[in-house]
Amino acid sequence: MFRSKSTSETGPDVVLIGAGIMSATLGILLKELQPEITIAIYERLDVAAAESSDAWNNAGTGHSAFCELNYTPQKEDGSVEIKKAVNIAEQFEVSRQFWAYLVENNIISNPQSFIQSIPHMSFVWGEENVDYLRKRYKALQQCHLFHNMEYSEDHGQLAEWMPLVMENRDPKQKVAATHMEMGTDVNFGALTRELFKHLQQMDGVSLHFNHDVRDLRKSDDGGWTVKVKNRETREKNVLHAQFVFIGAGGGSLPLLEKSGIPEGKGFGGFPVSGQWLRCNNPEIIAKHQAKVYGKASVGAPPMSVPHLDTRMIDGQKALLFGPYAGFSTKFLKNGSIFDLPMSIKANNIHPMVSAGLDNIPLTKYLIAQVRQKPEDRLDALREYFPDATMKDWELEIAGQRVQVIKKDPVHGGILEFGTEVVSAADGSIAALLGASPGASTAVSIMLNLLKRCFREEVETEAWQQKLKQMIPSYGQSLLNNPDMTAKLRRWTTNVLELKQMETA
Numbered sequence: 001m002f003r004s005k006s007t008s009e010t011g012p013d014v015v016l017i018g019a020g021i022m023s024a025t026l027g028i029l030l031k032e033l034q035p036e037i038t039i040a041i042y043e044r045l046d047v048a049a050a051e052s053s054d055a056w057n058n059a060g061t062g063h064s065a066f067c068e069l070n071y072t073p074q075k076e077d078g079s080v081e082i083k084k085a086v087n088i089a090e091q092f093e094v095s096r097q098f099w100a101y102l103v104e105n106n107i108i109s110n111p112q113s114f115i116q117s118i119p120h121m122s123f124v125w126g127e128e129n130v131d132y133l134r135k136r137y138k139a140l141q142q143c144h145l146f147h148n149m150e151y152s153e154d155h156g157q158l159a160e161w162m163p164l165v166m167e168n169r170d171p172k173q174k175v176a177a178t179h180m181e182m183g184t185d186v187n188f189g190a191l192t193r194e195l196f197k198h199l200q201q202m203d204g205v206s207l208h209f210n211h212d213v214r215d216l217r218k219s220d221d222g223g224w225t226v227k228v229k230n231r232e233t234r235e236k237n238v239l240h241a242q243f244v245f246i247g248a249g250g251g252s253l254p255l256l257e258k259s260g261i262p263e264g265k266g267f268g269g270f271p272v273s274g275q276w277l278r279c280n281n282p283e284i285i286a287k288h289q290a291k292v293y294g295k296a297s298v299g300a301p302p303m304s305v306p307h308l309d310t311r312m313i314d315g316q317k318a319l320l321f322g323p324y325a326g327f328s329t330k331f332l333k334n335g336s337i338f339d340l341p342m343s344i345k346a347n348n349i350h351p352m353v354s355a356g357l358d359n360i361p362l363t364k365y366l367i368a369q370v371r372q373k374p375e376d377r378l379d380a381l382r383e384y385f386p387d388a389t390m391k392d393w394e395l396e397i398a399g400q401r402v403q404v405i406k407k408d409p410v411h412g413g414i415l416e417f418g419t420e421v422v423s424a425a426d427g428s429i430a431a432l433l434g435a436s437p438g439a440s441t442a443v444s445i446m447l448n449l450l451k452r453c454f455r456e457e458v459e460t461e462a463w464q465q466k467l468k469q470m471i472p473s474y475g476q477s478l479l480n481n482p483d484m485t486a487k488l489r490r491w492t493t494n495v496l497e498l499k500q501m502e503t504a
């Protein structure tokens with residue numbers, strides 16, 4: 001069992017840095033597993049979930065790999081690799097189970113405040129892309145998690161699924177789409193704020209807004225000394241904790257560097273900013289009811305796959321198109337232009353330069369995106385919505401992502417597009433770097449973190465039982481168990497008040 005070994009009488013057992021979805025998920029998991037644990041959460045802004053986790057800063061897709069083509073790359077022999085997609089689909093089922101547990105246990109009161117059923121679609125045009133999508137569909141049919149997927153090349157069928165996309169489209173254009181009725185839209189901001197609201201009411205939890213974590217030092221007792229500055233009063237404070245989670249989103253890399261742990265050496269960050277077009281015409285918004293993901297252009301980072309997205313935010317239906325990628329040296333939307341230069345250290349300059357040289361097409365792509373004019377953005381939108389006119393759309397700034405750069409024995413350094421948990425060998429500190437598939441898989445990411453940093457506790461009967469209560473599939477693979485998947489999908493569908501449908 002986790003016991004505080006803190007030398008300071010006032011110090012919490014755990015410090016969570018940042019009030020985004022990751023800290024919220026970890027905080028709830030820890031309090032459910034060990035109710036007497038004490039937790040202090042420090043957030044530099046005056047509200048929770050104001051960076052990447054906010055609904056308008058991310059795409060709100062419940063990433064289940066139903067529609068995201070970047071999770072199913074085409075191999076050199078022409079076949080489609082589905083390993084990553086299957087893994088992400090399973091992880092999303094884990095998130096659904098945990099959220100259903102939270103609803104059943106009144107930790108979240110209203111599931112509709114954060115999750116809604118929205119069909120997930122992939123849409124492509126041109127002979128080559130259609131051939132790829134057909135192969136992708138067939139390959140995914142090998143896995144029961146994707147059995148409800150439908151595929152069509154028929155303009156009429158596609159017009160039924162996504163009228164806006166098909167209206168005034170060249171009838172001779174070769175097109176194809178897949179349709180997955182059981183997709184979701186998730187308001188990660190609303191979910192995060194609900195989780196913090198609950199945490200704040202619990203004994204032994206304190207949440208400090210307007211507090212910037214400035215420094216971290218390993219203490220002699222194996223814990224951590226954390227330096228915090230109140231951004232309103234400018235008062236500085238030092239506290240001690242047994243375990244620290246750096247869940248600072250884009251702000252995680254600088255804090256990991258400050259911790260000085262050897263496992264954090266060699267990591268760098270590459271910031272990619274984003275913009276959306278947000279529709280302001282209610283008639284157009286009403287006509288679309290899907291998340292339609294396309295294929296990324298050459299050189300584009302995987303998370304810049306264009307999509308025409310129905311969103312449900314605070315009870316209102318919305319329509320977004322994008323993201324258009326951009327470049328800014330900030331690591332947070334509310335960050336500083338010095339974030340990138342300040343993150344360059346002797347131990348990561350080589351991986352960063354090597355990754356830069358290996359990713360020239362990405363650099364070219366980002367430069368082209370930054371130089372885009374409104375007409376260029378409209379052209380991109382018209383590929384998905386031929387009748388679009390600029391007066392119905394406004395440009396919005398999306399969240400900032402910091403892609404992970406890490407050492408690589410062959411290339412010197414590589415740029416990665418996933419998430420990476422970096423933890424000290426003794427499990428006393430962990431940081432989350434990267435962004436994708438991110439919030440949708442927060443529960444699996446945090447379960448993995450628990451295994452690394454709370455090794456002994458996770459093995460105890462008490463934690464095992466509680467983990468299985470919260471996530472009934474915990475410790476088992478859904479992939480070998482279609483019956484369990486179907487049962488759990490029915491349960492999560494009911495509790496999360498999602499659209500009922502035949503489950504695999």
Ligand SMILES: Cc1cc2nc3c(=O)[nH]c(=O)nc-3n(C[C@H](O)[C@H](O)[C@H](O)COP(=O)(O)OP(=O)(O)OC[C@H]3O[C@@H](n4cnc5c(N)ncnc54)[C@H](O)[C@@H]3O)c2cc1C
Pocket residue numbers: 017018019020021022023042043044045048049050051052053054057058059060061062063188211212213214247248249250251252255274323332398399400401432434435436437438439440441
């Ligand atoms: C454009 C875009 C689209 C995306 N689309 C999706 C999607 O469709 N589906 C999906 O699942 N995921 C998506 N993601 C990823 C997802 O948003 C992130 O993975 C997730 O929100 C990260 O949560 P977090 O808690 O790690 O970080 P954040 O939500 O960024 O929270 C980190 C917090 O730490 C605070 N902080 C930073 N530094 C400090 C410090 N020194 N002291 C105190 N506090 C600090 C910040 O202010 C912030 O509140 C998208 C991201 C972006 C940017």
